[in-house]
Structure formats: C-alpha cells, structure tokens
Amino acid sequence: MNISPAETLAAAVRGERLALARSLTLYENGELGGEEISALAQPASEFPVIGITGAPGVGKSCLIDHIVQAWSSAGHHVAVIAVDPTSPITGGALLGDRLRMSTADSADNVYFRSIATRRHGGSVPTVVKGMLAILRAAGWNRCIVETVGAGQGDIRVAAVAERIVLLEAPGRGDGVQAEKAGLVELADLIVVNKADLDGAEKTADEIRQALEVATIPTPTIILTSAITGEGIDEMLDSIESLEFNPHTASARTRECLRAMWEQKLLDHPDFDDLLVEVVAGNLSVEAALEKLTEIDEG
Amino acid sequence: MSTPLRIVIAKPGLDGHDRGAKVVARALRDAGHEVIYTGLRRTPEQIVRIVLDEDAGFLGLSSLSGAHAHLFPRTCELLVEAGLGNVVVFGGGIIPAPDHHELYSAGVRAIFGPGTTSSEISGFLEQANHRLGQDELVGCGGDSDWHWTGE
Numbered sequence: 001m002n003i004s005p006a007e008t009l010a011a012a013v014r015g016e017r018l019a020l021a022r023s024l025t026l027y028e029n030g031e032l033g034g035e036e037i038s039a040l041a042q043p044a045s046e047f048p049v050i051g052i053t054g055a056p057g058v059g060k061s062c063l064i065d066h067i068v069q070a071w072s073s074a075g076h077h078v079a080v081i082a083v084d085p086t087s088p089i090t091g092g093a094l095l096g097d098r099l100r101m102s103t104a105d106s107a108d109n110v111y112f113r114s115i116a117t118r119r120h121g122g123s124v125p126t127v128v129k130g131m132l133a134i135l136r137a138a139g140w141n142r143c144i145v146e147t148v149g150a151g152q153g154d155i156r157v158a159a160v161a162e163r164i165v166l167l168e169a170p171g172r173g174d175g176v177q178a179e180k181a182g183l184v185e186l187a188d189l190i191v192v193n194k195a196d197l198d199g200a201e202k203t204a205d206e207i208r209q210a211l212e213v214a215t216i217p218t219p220t221i222i223l224t225s226a227i228t229g230e231g232i233d234e235m236l237d238s239i240e241s242l243e244f245n246p247h248t249a250s251a252r253t254r255e256c257l258r259a260m261w262e263q264k265l266l267d268h269p270d271f272d273d274l275l276v277e278v279v280a281g282n283l284s285v286e287a288a289l290e291k292l293t294e295i296d297e298g
Numbered sequence: 299m300s301t302p303l304r305i306v307i308a309k310p311g312l313d314g315h316d317r318g319a320k321v322v323a324r325a326l327r328d329a330g331h332e333v334i335y336t337g338l339r340r341t342p343e344q345i346v347r348i349v350l351d352e353d354a355g356f357l358g359l360s361s362l363s364g365a366h367a368h369l370f371p372r373t374c375e376l377l378v379e380a381g382l383g384n385v386v387v388f389g390g391g392i393i394p395a396p397d398h399h400e401l402y403s404a405g406v407r408a409i410f411g412p413g414t415t416s417s418e419i420s421g422f423l424e425q426a427n428h429r430l431g432q433d434e435l436v437g438c439g440g441d442s443d444w445h446w447t448g449e
Binding site for chain 2: 017018021022024025029086087090091092093094095096098099100102104105106111112113114116
C-alpha cells in the first residue's frame, strides 16, 4: 500500500486520476519537490494557462462554467484550479467554487480542484505553478486558474497564468476606479459580466475610455452575461486567440520572482518559530527577517 | 502549522435543505480544516467524483429528505469501487435512530442529528484521524467495526 511520492507522480503522468489527485496534494504539502516537477516532460506547444481574476462576486465561477462546458464538449481535457482564501486566524478555509460549476462533477475530461491560499499572500498561491505543471504533464491541455476575489493592486495571478482575463461587473464605483493603475494594465482580455443588469454598457465605456489614453496596446473589452449567455461565444473566440503581450512581460516576471521569494520565506524551516518569538516580543520583525534571509553558506 | 484535513461536505439527492450543511462546513473551517462544499442536489456518482478529484480524506453527507437509507450506502459503495475505501464518511441531518445501525454497517462512521455541537464533530474527526494514523481501517471500505458513539 505504501507508494512513494515519485511513484504516485509517475502514475499521474500515465493518466491515473486517483494518482493525479494525490500528486497535487503531495506537491501542495511539500512532499513532492520542485526538482521532481521540473523534471516532468512538458508538451511542446501548449495552450496558455488562462487566469481568471476580478473582484468577489463579479461572476468568475459562472463564466468559468461556460468556458469549461464549451471546451469539454470540444473534446479538450480541461483542468480548473480554483482558489479560495484561508483564514489567517484558524488556518481553515471554505472552498465553495465548485458549487456553481456542476459540469465539473460529471465529465471525464474535466478535472476540478479547489485549493486554499494557505499561508501565501495575494490572490493565488505560488504552489499553483507546480500543480499546473503536473496537470499538463498528465495530459490536461486546457488549464484555467480562478483566483480569490481580487482587484486593483493584487496582480499575483501574473505569477502563475500566461494570459489574464479580468472580470468586471456594473455598479462597482465611478469612472475614476477604471482610471486607477494596477491589475487592469496586465489584463489580456477584459470581460464586463452581468450585461443583463443596468449600467454594464456604462462600465465598459468607462474602462474603454480609461484605456484609450494608454501608451501600450490595450485589451479587448467584451460584455457578457453568464445568465443569458450573451457575449459568451465572443469571449470564447477571444480567449482562443489571446497573444503574448511583450509590454507586460517584465511586470509579469517581476511578480513571478516576488511570489517565489515569498514562498521561499514562508518555507523557511525557522519561520514558525521566529513568528512565535516576534509575537512574544522577544524579537523585532527586522531581526526575524534578518535571520530568515541569512545566506546559508554551509 | 500542520496540514489541514480536506473534507467534502455534500448534499446528495433531491433535498434543498442546506442550512445544516453550511453551518457544519463553516464550523469545520473554523476548526482549521479545508472544507469543500458541493452545493445542492448531487448524485452519489458526482459526490464520488468530487471526493476523488479533491483528494479529500473525509466526506460528510447531509440529508433531511428521508432518502439517507439509499443514498448513504450507495455513496459508500461507489467510493469503494473507485478505490476510495479509505475515505472516512460521516452523516448528518434528520436520520431516525432505527436507521443508524444499517448505515454503520454500510461504512458510515458517525451520524450527527440536530443539537450536535461543532466540538463533537471535531472530536469525531480527531478520533477518526488518530485511528487512521494507527493504521486502523476506519474508511468507508475498512473492516474496522468502530463508529463514533460520542465522548
């Protein structure tokens, strides 16, 4: 009964679903190392990982359900990693993204995994990057990451996704909100959902105007309604042909480095002990950081 | 921080009463676990798929419609068929005492009715997890005859 993590991973790559589920857990819990993941053969040309992000309640899960339905009926192997927040107090999490995605519960060519942010900051934990590598190596050729509700300053999705779809919805503030810098600048596609509600056109116009004066090429804006189905086909077509945007490459790479650095800090064996010391007042935050970032010469 | 338990809370069958399931999901979250809530009206097949893909070690089934005697054993059976006989299954809702024995025989390890405290459910999870750690087969397909009697 005792199968090693490496054997489990090998079985996952061979296509065993149970082993895949187990491998993702092993990697998330740190029982499968980064080296084993890097060693996985990745398919040569791969559809980019699509990150779906946006404020809480704009309709991320409902729109993903539409994408999953379309892709799975087209015969693709669709994997979704959906992230919900971990309580910073208890460490627990309520993962409720699948309840709006019943497609995920039946089709054999759909794999849906809910994960919690655990100790990581931002809307997506860095561990998702390795989980995606496992899924791809196991033949899941269309991958979607749904972030925790995020907006404005939280660009962590750029560290794990290769294309970013930003969701908006009407009634979330005046035009100045759209003028603010941040996540909106990294989006490869902007979708204004809830087009069945009043004000959706106005929201789209405000974003359009805000982006008009940008000096770099700006993303397409599409109006959709997850309820009526309006705009869904247009959105699907658009996702099909999202191009790599060289203007955001540097910002994305920076976010990736930042995320991996944070992961390294959190994975430090003394992290929890130092945390206790700081909380008890025996150590300053600065001194704790000093200890965590000391270069190990040994 | 220790690794949290992954627990699926599911609503099998045609039963729209999810207040209890949500309260339990919330309580388990507050106890530090990662809880996956399925939403309403899932079939046993769908629930097994969810437990499989989410790699959950525990499954809580909630039923207030009276269909537990069919749905709970059926879910356990399908779990075992899918190679998930090590998953610990517990139930809750409106489940008359005369039905308990049959559910225990089907592999359900605890049944919680109205008035159950969240600390009792936590107590059960700890106890089951402890037994798993001792290699006792308390999953739905395991041969242990243990079930939670409260303590």
